[in-house]
Each structure stands twice: as structure tokens, then as C-alpha cells.
Amino acid sequence: MNDFDFLAGRWNVVNRRLxxxxxxxxxxGRSVATRHFDGAASFDEITFPTKGSSGLTVRVYNPETRQWSIYWASSRLGVLDTRPMVGAFEGNRGEFFGEETYEGRRVRCRFIWTVIDRDTARWEQAFSExxxxxxxxxxxMEFTRA
Structure with missing residues (x-):
């Protein structure tokens, strides 16, 4: 349940968006992450200074299913997603799946978190139709500890 402990702290983030x-x-981007519930919850805020926006992520661990639910909110929309990404870590790699609305249609979405070392991590998002x-x-997103 401490899978996201690595993320606690301040990060510089290089974003590449298709x-x-x-x-x-x-x-x-610049991110600040904190841990809660003895590691069973994680919160971060990321700012995108050249885009004039920011976002936040709330992650909560369910001990019964041994899975995380990940929720996102953007300052542009002002709404917390109601459909979480759900998944788990195996070692230093986490995979999470859910649904997104893209250009008016539903698509499957996948997040992959990779913990490279104490000061480096990677997140990626992919869609499948x-x-x-x-x-x-x-x-x-390429994370480097600030």
C-alpha cells in the first residue's frame, strides 16, 4: 500500500504530449506530492507554467482489492474525474486502466508508472480504441527530483 511513497516531494517534470x-x-511542469493514510493515499499538484494551468491527482489504495484508484482534476475544467483509473504495481512498474472521453467518444485509457530510481520516475498515458x-x-512525463 506504499507504492506511491516514491512520489512524495518536489519534482521537475518534462511533459511530451501528442x-x-x-x-x-x-x-x-513542477509537481509537489504528499503521502497520506500511512501511505495508502497520495496527493499531488502539478503546475504547467507555460500553459497557464495546473492539475491535481488523488490516489487511494483499497486494501481489499489491493488496487489503487486514481482521480484527476484540471484547473481548466474545475471538476474531479468520477471515473478513476484502477490498477496496481508489480515491483517498480504500475499499470492502471479506465475509460476516457476523447473527441466525443469513449476510449480505453492506460497509465504506466515506472520508478527508475529514488530521483527519477516516468508516467505515460495511452489510449486504445x-x-x-x-x-x-x-x-x-519524465520526473526528476527537484
């Missing part, structure tokens, strides 16, 4: 196939937008048979990565 604009269209083959074209990526790269921009900076083919029942999880083919994933297209559309956002990558």
Missing part, C-alpha cells in the same frame, strides 16, 4: 501523429508538444489490443501513447 498533438497529432508524429507531432509532440514539449513543455515543463481496439479493446486494449493496440495502444497509442499520447502523453509522457
Amino acid at each position: 498533438v497529432k501523429p508524429g507531432e509532440w508538444d514539449e513543455f515543463p 481496439e479493446g486494449e489490443e493496440a495502444w497509442e501513447t499520447n502523453w509522457v
Whole structure:
């Protein structure tokens, strides 16, 4: 239940977000994360200074299912997602799945968290319209401890 303890602290984040196939937008971020409930909950706020927005993530661990539920909110929308991403870690890699609305249609969504070392981590998001048979990565965050 302490899977997200690695994230506690301050981070510099390099974001790469897919604009269209083959074209990526790269921009900076700064994140501050805290742990709660003795490690069974995690909260972070990320600011995107060149985008004029920020976001927050709430993660809560369910000891019965041994899975995390991840919720996101953006300052642009002012709404906490009601459909969480759900999943777990195996070693230093966590996979989480859920549904997103993209361009007006529902798609499967996958997050992958990779803990590289104490001061480096990676998060990526991918969508699938083919029942999880083919994933297209559309956002990558490279975390370096500040």
C-alpha cells in the first residue's frame, strides 16, 4: 500500500504530449506530492507554467482489492474525474486502466508508472480504441527530483 511513497516531494517534470501523429508538444511542469493514510493515499499538484494551468491527482489504495484508484482534476475544467483509473504495481512498474472521453467518444485509457530510481520516475498515458489490443501513447512525463 506504499507504492506511491516514491512520489512524495518536489519534482521537475518534462511533459511530451501528442498533438497529432508524429507531432509532440514539449513543455515543463513542477509537481509537489504528499503521502497520506500511512501511505495508502497520495496527493499531488502539478503546475504547467507555460500553459497557464495546473492539475491535481488523488490516489487511494483499497486494501481489499489491493488496487489503487486514481482521480484527476484540471484547473481548466474545475471538476474531479468520477471515473478513476484502477490498477496496481508489480515491483517498480504500475499499470492502471479506465475509460476516457476523447473527441466525443469513449476510449480505453492506460497509465504506466515506472520508478527508475529514488530521483527519477516516468508516467505515460495511452489510449486504445481496439479493446486494449493496440495502444497509442499520447502523453509522457519524465520526473526528476527537484
